Amino acid sequence: MQLVLNETTPDVICTLCSLSKTCLPGNVSRIHIAELERHVHQIGPLQRGEHLFRTGNPSNELLIVQSGCFKLYGVDTIGREYIPGFRLPGDVLGLHGFKNGMHRYNAIALTDSMVCRISATRIPELVGSIPGLLPALLHMFAQDVISHVFLSGSLSAEERVAAFLSNLEGRLQVSMHTGELHLPMSRSDIAVYLRLAGATVSRILSRLEREGIIACDSRDIHILNQQRLNLLCENVPFTLN
Amino acid sequence: MQLVLNETTPDVICTLCSLSKTCLPGNVSRIHIAELERHVHQIGPLQRGEHLFRTGNPSNELLIVQSGCFKLYGVDTIGREYIPGFRLPGDVLGLHGFKNGMHRYNAIALTDSMVCRISATRIPELVGSIPGLLPALLHMFAQDVISHVFLSGSLSAEERVAAFLSNLEGRLQVSMHTGELHLPMSRSDIAVYLRLAGATVSRILSRLEREGIIACDSRDIHILNQQRLNLLCENVPFTLN
DNA sequence: CGGCTGATTGACGCGCATCAACACTGGTGG
DNA sequence: CCACCAGTGTTGATGCGCGTCAATCAGCCG
Numbered sequence: 203m204q205l206v207l208n209e210t211t212p213d214v215i216c217t218l219c220s221l222s223k224t225c226l227p228g229n230v231s232r233i234h235i236a237e238l239e240r241h242v243h244q245i246g247p248l249q250r251g252e253h254l255f256r257t258g259n260p261s262n263e264l265l266i267v268q269s270g271c272f273k274l275y276g277v278d279t280i281g282r283e284y285i286p287g288f289r290l291p292g293d294v295l296g297l298h299g300f301k302n303g304m305h306r307y308n309a310i311a312l313t314d315s316m317v318c319r320i321s322a323t324r325i326p327e328l329v330g331s332i333p334g335l336l337p338a339l340l341h342m343f344a345q346d347v348i349s350h351v352f353l354s355g356s357l358s359a360e361e362r363v364a365a366f367l368s369n370l371e372g373r374l375q376v377s378m379h380t381g382e383l384h385l386p387m388s389r390s391d392i393a394v395y396l397r398l399a400g401a402t403v404s405r406i407l408s409r410l411e412r413e414g415i416i417a418c419d420s421r422d423i424h425i426l427n428q429q430r431l432n433l434l435c436e437n438v439p440f441t442l443n
Numbered sequence: 444m445q446l447v448l449n450e451t452t453p454d455v456i457c458t459l460c461s462l463s464k465t466c467l468p469g470n471v472s473r474i475h476i477a478e479l480e481r482h483v484h485q486i487g488p489l490q491r492g493e494h495l496f497r498t499g500n501p502s503n504e505l506l507i508v509q510s511g512c513f514k515l516y517g518v519d520t521i522g523r524e525y526i527p528g529f530r531l532p533g534d535v536l537g538l539h540g541f542k543n544g545m546h547r548y549n550a551i552a553l554t555d556s557m558v559c560r561i562s563a564t565r566i567p568e569l570v571g572s573i574p575g576l577l578p579a580l581l582h583m584f585a586q587d588v589i590s591h592v593f594l595s596g597s598l599s600a601e602e603r604v605a606a607f608l609s610n611l612e613g614r615l616q617v618s619m620h621t622g623e624l625h626l627p628m629s630r631s632d633i634a635v636y637l638r639l640a641g642a643t644v645s646r647i648l649s650r651l652e653r654e655g656i657i658a659c660d661s662r663d664i665h666i667l668n669q670q671r672l673n674l675l676c677e678n679v680p681f682t683l684n
Numbered sequence: 685c686g687g688c689t690g691a692t693t694g695a696c697g698c699g700c701a702t703c704a705a706c707a708c709t710g711g712t713g714g
Numbered sequence: 715c716c717a718c719c720a721g722t723g724t725t726g727a728t729g730c731g732c733g734t735c736a737a738t739c740a741g742c743c744g
Contacts, residue, residue, distance in 0.1 A: 280678050286592055300578070301585035326578075330571030337541070337567075343584040344542035350588060351527055353595035356638035359732065389691060397597035399733050404692050420691085420741085437521050600700065630723060640701050645724050661709085661723080685744105692739075700731095707724070714717080 214242045214268070214318055221292045225266060225318075226342070229334035238332055241324045244268070246316040254295065254309040254317060261299025262322040264339075267291050270315020271386040274307040275394075285395040287349060288312070288387060290373050294342045312386040353397065357438060362396040363406040364434035367416070371425055381425035388421075455483045455509070455559055462533045466507060466559075467583070470575035479573055482565045485509070487557040495536065495550040495558060502540025503563040505580075508532050511556020512627040515548040516635075526636040528590060529553070529628060531614050535583045553627040594638065598679060603637040604647040605675035608657065612666055622666035 216227045216239050227235050245265075248254060254265065257276055272289040286307060289295050295317070298306045320328070329336045352365065367383075374383050385392070389407075393400040410416045415431055417424040425431055457468045457480050468476050486506075489495060495506065498517055513530040527548060530536050536558070539547045561569070570577045593606065608624075615624050626633070630648075634641040651657045656672055658665040666672055 278678060282678075284596065286595070297581075298585050298588050300581035301589060306589070326570060326574070329567060329577060333567070336570060340538075340541035340584075343581070343588070344539050347539050347584070347588050347591060348542060348547070350591035350595060354527070354591060354638065355525065397595065400690090401692080401694095401734080402732060405732090408692070437519060437523075629721095641723080642702080642725080643700060646700095649724070687742105687744090689742085690740085692737105694735105694737085696734085698731105698733085700729105702729080703727090705724105705726080707722100709720100709722075711720090712718085714715100 214239060214244055216242065219268065221268065224292045226335065226338045228341075229338045230332055231334065234332045234334075238328065238335070241320050241328060243319045244316060245319050246270075246314075248311040248315045248317070250311055250313050252311050254311065254315075255305045256308045257305055259305045261296050261303055261305045263296075263299075264320045264322060264325065265295040266318045267293050267295060268316040268318050271312040272309045272315060273312050273387060273391060274309050276307045283394050285391060288391075288395065294346060297343055297346050352438070353395075355438060359396075359398050359402050360406050360409075360434055361438055362398060363392075363403060363410070364431055365438045366392065366396060367423060367425065368428075368431055368435055371428075381428060383423050383425075385421040385423060455480060455485055457483065460509065462509065465533045467576065467579045469582075470579045471573055472575065475573045475575075479569065479576070482561055482569060484560045485557060486560050487511075487555075489552040489556045489558070491552055491554055493552050495552065495556075496546045497549045498546055500546045502537050502544055502546045504537075504540075505561045505563060505566065506536040507559045508534050508536060509557040509559050512553040513550045513556060514553050514628060514632060515550050517548045524635050526632060529632075529636065535587060538584055538587050553632075593679070594636075596679060600637075600639050600643050601647050601650075601675055602679055603639060604633075604644060605651070605672055606679045607633065607637060608664060608666065609669075609672055609676055612669075622669060624664050624666075626662040626664060 216222050216225070216235050217232070219225065222228070227238060230238060245254070246268075248270070254272060255261070267289050269291050272295060273285060274287050274289065274295075275283055275285045277283055289309070295309055296305055300322070325339075329339070352369075355361075357365070370385070371381065371383050387395075389403050390400045393403045396403065407416070407418055410431075411418050413430075415425070415427045415434075417426055457463050457466070457476050458473070460466065463469070468479060471479060486495070487509075489511070495513060496502070508530050510532055513536060514526060515528050515530065515536075516524055516526045518524055530550070536550055537546055541563070566580075570580070593610075596602075598606070611626070612622065612624050628636075630644050631641045634644045637644065648657070648659055651672075652659050654671075656666070656668045656675075658667055
């Protein structure tokens, strides 16, 4: 089931959005933001478990998470699930759709979420009339490319989990970096994403807890020693940001 | 050492280029190609072993391989080399540079190569005046994203090598798919790219040869049984194309 | 209460990295 | 012409990390 998009949904007010600095309007002057806003429509709220799109759905739009969290996933030819990434506020969704106009994964909301949408057919004209938009767009693409490089590293299970936690802590904390984070995804999702077995993720988390680096209470993680956590990731060629 | 770019190098004639269908001009009408060409400059010939750019070099350009082959590589914090990809004719180089205006890897020519270059500052105006250019650009970005997903799979060594060969055969063969290919890169490069040990790549190639799937003569590979090779990759969620 | 799903922990085996020995190649110089 | 060498590729022996399987437990809901 794909969402029916309502073109008359009220416009987003980018200037009031907490993401406006890291999102598309980042490089756009106030004067032009108004024009941008006219073409941004909101989708949502999507409830936890709802799909934003599915593999094979037509993709003729740019989607950006405004709030919440999405899991991208697919199923390979022998039925194994894979997760190319999680998308948090400010992240783009479905860039790969520009390859052939079709979504390549499923996107499911892990928490209640709002999404901003710009029709792909509008993008060329917007790029032409709004200075700074194309760089912002390319920046987002580049970010997406880079985020994929992390996973492809030949990293140990411990490096993967540590880098994952460290990265998520930085991305989830909209406010202060207190070292406390609530994971929106299950252990199994983390494992699939990191290309590890679920049991391995559990083991690593237990070990990190035993060593006093983190404290776990199911999905609530408290990073007790950020410094030692970072030490574990120091050989990770790319962190995600 | 970075290349000094000569802005007066003769323009490329895209319509005469064998790549024109898969490259940027793919979606651009004849009328507009002339305008595109005026902004495309050539770099090269670069000889085998020469660098196109290095990590940290400013990146304010779009680079596309016209002929030859490049290896992207970097060195992580403990001195291990990593190779995020090889770039063949029609591939883009350095998209990640749009993230912060700096190249993130080194790019070294594995064979004598020619490169097309468009200044990044020209891109917004070109996108505005040339219909079809932005989609082509986004298409290239999307391709780059997708190519990274392959490596991040939890694949066996055999799956990796098989998929690598199969993909390369499709990309290297400009003319007919005869199943014969000459690898521009060393075994060790392949190993680093695929996140395997050099010894493992050798072993897999030997095994494939023993099983009659391929024939190897140093860097010349002959795919004897494309069908069985594809069988080995059938569980690879994404091939590179 | 029982059933179900997700997480943890232990036992075991396999795939691949590591280390090392050896073969092969092209380049250089006598 | 061969001797020598460095770089690259191949192959064998060994060990370890992590996947797999399975048992147990905690939390949730009807």
